[in-house]
Amino acid sequence: MSHYTSTEIMTVTAARLLSNADVCFVGIGAPSAACNLARLTHAPGITLIYESGTIATRPSVLPLSIGDGELCETALATVSVPEMFAYWLQGGRITVGFLGAAQIDAYANLNTTVVGPYDKPTTRLPGGGGAPEIATNCGEVFIILKQTKRGFVDKLDFVTSIGHGRGKGDRERLGVTTKGPTQVITDLAILRPDPETRELTVVSLHPGVTRQSVVENTGWALKFAPTLDETPAPTVEELEVLRALQARTRAAHGQA
Amino acid sequence: MARFLSLADACEEVVRDGDSVAFEGFTHLIPYAAGHEVIRQRRRDLGLIRMTPDILYDQMIGCGMAAKLTFSWGGNPGVGSAHRIREAVEQGWPRPIEIEEHSHAAMAAAYAAGAANLPFAVLRGYRGAELARVNPAIKSVTCPYTGEVLATVPSVRPDAAVIHAQKADREGNVLIEGIIGVQKEAVLAAKRSLVTVEEMVDDLRGATHANACIIPGWAITAVVEVPGGAFPSYAHGYYPRNNAFYIGWDAISRDRAAFAAWMEEHVMRKGPEAFAPHARAATANKAA
Structure with a gap:
């Protein structure tokens, strides 16, 4: 058994959700690390797409920005941004959208826009970028973010992108036919929407994590599945590949 | 037909007080040299438009040049907040700014x-x-x-569009390669346009493949050769993105005084020739 950090098990667990058959729309940061780990381990054939227009890219280091040159240089093709959003995302060609967020609620709606009121924010966040349409136009959505009381909130300050609205049927009422968020991976646990209510439910705890610690890091009365799994620990190979990727990335970005 | 002007004359011609202006570039080919010239010309009340406002718009908004920002993601990519934009939105400093936000x-x-x-x-x-x-x-x-x-x-119909590209030929035809973003659309949507390029070549006809992203010179107002003009973003085929600069900008831009001092030293007291060493450094690295 090797030692690993809570961020490493989050990234490894998220990577395991992806397969060779996926066409994945990748967000920057934690999603990008997970998607490239999948590509460098069990899913070498996965198609990774970044919103800067790069299709089937295979970066050797993680990009700092969504449009680093590495993404274009290792891509099969690079298209314009209007083409990316119109033909490929809206065109229904993406199986999985992989998102992070600043805030998430019990129905996996996400906020990356503001903390506080929109017109007078206490914290102005970068904004939605591609997220509003990734959330509705990808076949399904995986979400990765650290579990904290600040991030897992009872009520979002702003709904940047819809998850399951206020419960089952809300997406359908908006005319959305895709599945929406099906997996939420944190540094503590795996959460999935309840099949009946669509409320996020803990289905697996990472090794050594207690129910109590998950509850304490969540801003609503969190539900647990009747039987909880234990998330398999990262393998030696997964950790080696991830750490090498991150070491290459730090060196490339001048953060040695 | 595109006119070949100095950067100062081209900016005066294309970007005027009160204009709506799109300085486009999706993390690649961001027109920093042209943006800095517009800052030196102290343009006022601009309606800035860009999908991904990052450091260049942080600088312009921090200098109080913009009355409005139309955007869909604003920050320092991979690093965090655009602090000058945040302070304008949250505190109205150095002036209040209207925002129009999209996806x-x-x-x-x-x-x-x-x-x-x-x-x-x-x-x-x-x-x-x-x-x-x-x-x-x-x-x-x-x-x-x-x-x-x-x-x-x-639709976005700016008064002016400003972009950076790799090459222009003597007719002012422009070649953009790599992550091409929305630059072609921005130029064609705008009333006036300015394109800075890394390099002038004799003739682009036959010099690329048939489906290359070319903007014909007769659709552009002004073309200026500014080697290194996209630094600290990058020019595919010329020099890489200076990610360390983006990381370092976080500390500079957090503080009003540090920001003002940086702008005075690196923008107000400099000219477009300040960008050339960045292009030369990359060429030297490649040769080595």
Whole structure:
């Protein structure tokens, strides 16, 4: 058994959700690390797409920005941004959208826009970028973010992108036919929407994590599945590949 | 036909007080040299437009040049906040700024609609997204064929578009390669346009493949050769993105005084020739 950090098990667990058959729309940061780990381990054939227009890219280091040159240089093709959003995302060609967020609620709606009121924010966040349409136009959505009381909130300050609205049927009422968020991976646990209510439910705890610690890091009365799994620990190979990727990335970005 | 001007004359010609201006570039080919010239010319009351405002707009907004920002993601990519933009939005410093916020899909469609001379763009977007509540420009239309309700946004029709590209030839035809973003759409949607390039070549005809991204010179107002003009972003085939600069900008931009001192030293007291060493350094690295 090797030692690993809570961020490493989050990234490894998220990577395991992806397969060779996926066409994945990748967000920057934690999603990008997970998607490239999948590509460098069990899913070498996965198609990774970044919103800067790069299709089937295979970066050797993680990009700092969504449009680093590495993404274009290792891509099969690079298209314009209007083409990316119109033909490929809206065109229904993406199986999985992989998102992070600043805030998430019990129905996996996400906020990356503001903390506080929109017109007078206490914290102005970068904004939605591609997220509003990734959330509705990808076949399904995986979400990765650290579990904290600040991030897992009872009520979002702003709904940047819809998850399951206020419960089952809300997406359908908006005319959305895709599945929406099906997996939420944190540094503590795996959460999935309840099949009946669509409320996020803990289905697996990472090794050594207690129910109590998950509850304490969540801003609503969190539900647990009747039987909880234990998330398999990262393998030696997964950790080696991830750490090498991150070491290459730090060196490339001048953060040695 | 594109005119070949000095950078100062080209900026005076293309970007005027009160204009709506798109300095475009999707993390690649961001027109820093032209943006810095416009800062030196102390333009006022600009309506800045860009999908991904990052450090260049942080600098312009921190200098109080903008009355409005139309955007879909604003920050220092991979690093965090654009602190000058945040302070303008949160504190109204150095002046209050109006924001018009969209999603990427909507803004990309709005540029394409502008280039196509249409009044609005239509997309399957904003469903369940709260931006549709706070941005009155986001409306909807019912498809006359299927009855589906689709989102609409007004097309982007800037007074001016400013971009950086790799090459121009003696007719002013411009070649853009790599991550091409929305630059072609921005130029074609705008009334006036300025393109800075890494390099002048004799003739682009036959020098690329048949489907290369070329903007003909007769669709451009002014072309200026500014080697290194996209630094600290990058020019595919010329020099890489200086990620360390983006990381370092975080500390500079957090503090009003540090920001002002940096702008005075690196922008106000410099000219476009300050960008050339960045291009030369990359060439030297390549040769080594």
